[in-house]
Amino acid sequence: MERVKKFLADNAKAGTLRSLTPLIRLGRGWVRLLDSEDRLLDFSSNDYLALAEHPEVIAASKKYLEMFGAGAGAARLMSGDLEINHLLEEEIARLKSKEAALTFGCGYLANTGIISAMVGRGDLIITDRLSHASIYDGCLLSGARAIRFRHNDMAHLEQILQEKRSQFNRCLIVVESIYSMDGDRCPLLQLVELKDRFNFLLMVDEAHATGIYGENGAGIIEEDGVSQGVDIAMGTFGKGLGSYGAYAAASRELVDFLINKARTFIYSTALPPAVVGATLAALYLVKSEPQLREDLHAKVAFFKKQLRKNGLKDDPGPSQIIPVMVGDSVKALAMAEELQKNQIYVKAVRPPTVPEGSARLRFSITRYHQEEDLKRCAQHLAAALGKISA
Numbered sequence: 001m002e003r004v005k006k007f008l009a010d011n012a013k014a015g016t017l018r019s020l021t022p023l024i025r026l027g028r029g030w031v032r033l034l035d036s037e038d039r040l041l042d043f044s045s046n047d048y049l050a051l052a053e054h055p056e057v058i059a060a061s062k063k064y065l066e067m068f069g070a071g072a073g074a075a076r077l078m079s080g081d082l083e084i085n086h087l088l089e090e091e092i093a094r095l096k097s098k099e100a101a102l103t104f105g106c107g108y109l110a111n112t113g114i115i116s117a118m119v120g121r122g123d124l125i126i127t128d129r130l131s132h133a134s135i136y137d138g139c140l141l142s143g144a145r146a147i148r149f150r151h152n153d154m155a156h157l158e159q160i161l162q163e164k165r166s167q168f169n170r171c172l173i174v175v176e177s178i179y180s181m182d183g184d185r186c187p188l189l190q191l192v193e194l195k196d197r198f199n200f201l202l203m204v205d206e207a208h209a210t211g212i213y214g215e216n217g218a219g220i221i222e223e224d225g226v227s228q229g230v231d232i233a234m235g236t237f238g239k240g241l242g243s244y245g246a247y248a249a250a251s252r253e254l255v256d257f258l259i260n261k262a263r264t265f266i267y268s269t270a271l272p273p274a275v276v277g278a279t280l281a282a283l284y285l286v287k288s289e290p291q292l293r294e295d296l297h298a299k300v301a302f303f304k305k306q307l308r309k310n311g312l313k314d315d316p317g318p319s320q321i322i323p324v325m326v327g328d329s330v331k332a333l334a335m336a337e338e339l340q341k342n343q344i345y346v347k348a349v350r351p352p353t354v355p356e357g358s359a360r361l362r363f364s365i366t367r368y369h370q371e372e373d374l375k376r377c378a379q380h381l382a383a384a385l386g387k388i389s390a
């Protein structure tokens with residue numbers, strides 16, 4: 001217990017203690033913290049396309065709940081393999097231009113399950129230094145040798161391949177198409193080109209890109225035209241699609257392999273029917289209403305313009321995720337608190353979620369944000385940054 005006490009005290013002192021903040025969703029992106037009367041606009045949600053509140057998504061979710069019950073009752077390989085899972089997987093496979101797809105309980109389970117199924121002892125995994133914790137945990141679980149390359153540095157990756165590839169049996173490279181805490185993009189075209197010279201399997205996590213990029217909303221893989229070079233396209237339903245869960249899209253053979261080998265798929269209850277219904281409706285909207293993502297992109301561009309206008313960012317990056325670097329964790333917390341006084345709810349992201357000394361406010365823009373909100377947010381952000389550095 002001494003260790004626990006010390007851990008909590010040390011983290012509180014360093015500004016890195018994590019704690020829960022219960023809130024009530026008021027609708028259209030507004031929230032209220034349980035212990036306060038203030039209405040706050042949420043800038044930390046990944047419901048980018050505002051689909052969690054979309055009437056068609058809610059209606060489909062209710063319909064599936066009533067038709068199929070609250071829970072799937074069992075894992076897919078037991079009696080939880082409701083037909084609706086296959087409808088969802090067919091839709092995902094079509095969207096991602098792959099032969100087949102498989103759903104998982106969530107993105108964390110997908111990454112840990114897929115990675116540990118694909119490689120093991122005697123194999124090599126190479127991943128970006130800023131990869132998500134679920135990718136790292138998949139590497140650990142697999143028992144393969146894991147090596148990190150400098151963030152988005154393809155020359156470094158190539159050097160590692162040159163030095164190490166021949167010492168291992170199989171090699172898996174895992175990247176994110178949009179990095180969750182930095183909002184920047186992986187140079188997928190360059191990465192895929194390396195496949196001609198080094199023999200490896202490529203897995204891309206499209207958690208923050210699914211529904212948002214590409215002509216059909218399939219993601220960055222589609223936008224960059226690299227579907228065929230990506231062996232496993234993974235993504236989540238809990239962000240752009242507004243529901244919960246995750247997928248892997250790949251060849252039929254690879255999906256059959258995952259059904260037999262991915263332990264987080266095999267030993268876990270199938271997605272609840274209401275979630276499957278919501279996700280199917282969200283996918284339908286992504287397909288039939290490209291204006292949803294166009295609207296988001298317009299809002300992102302507007303916010304970036306406001307940031308520049310307020311002297312905040314020369315390069316706000318290429319996506320709907322915009323980190324504002326603070327560095328020190330205590331300062332980042334103070335800034336988040338300051339913004340909260342002005343109805344802006346943004347979380348300070350601190351180590352170990354991000355590297356030491358790179359605490360930040362991570363703004364994610366959603367379709368709930370109106371132009372006047374974005375304008376106000378940029379102004380308050382500039383004022384708060386001024387206060388902190390004064």
Ligand code: PMP
Nearest residue numbers: 106107108132134180207236238
């Ligand atoms: N991959 C990335 C890149 C993520 O950002 C996240 C969620 N933060 C996950 C995987 C995990 O997804 P889920 O929340 O569905 O477990």
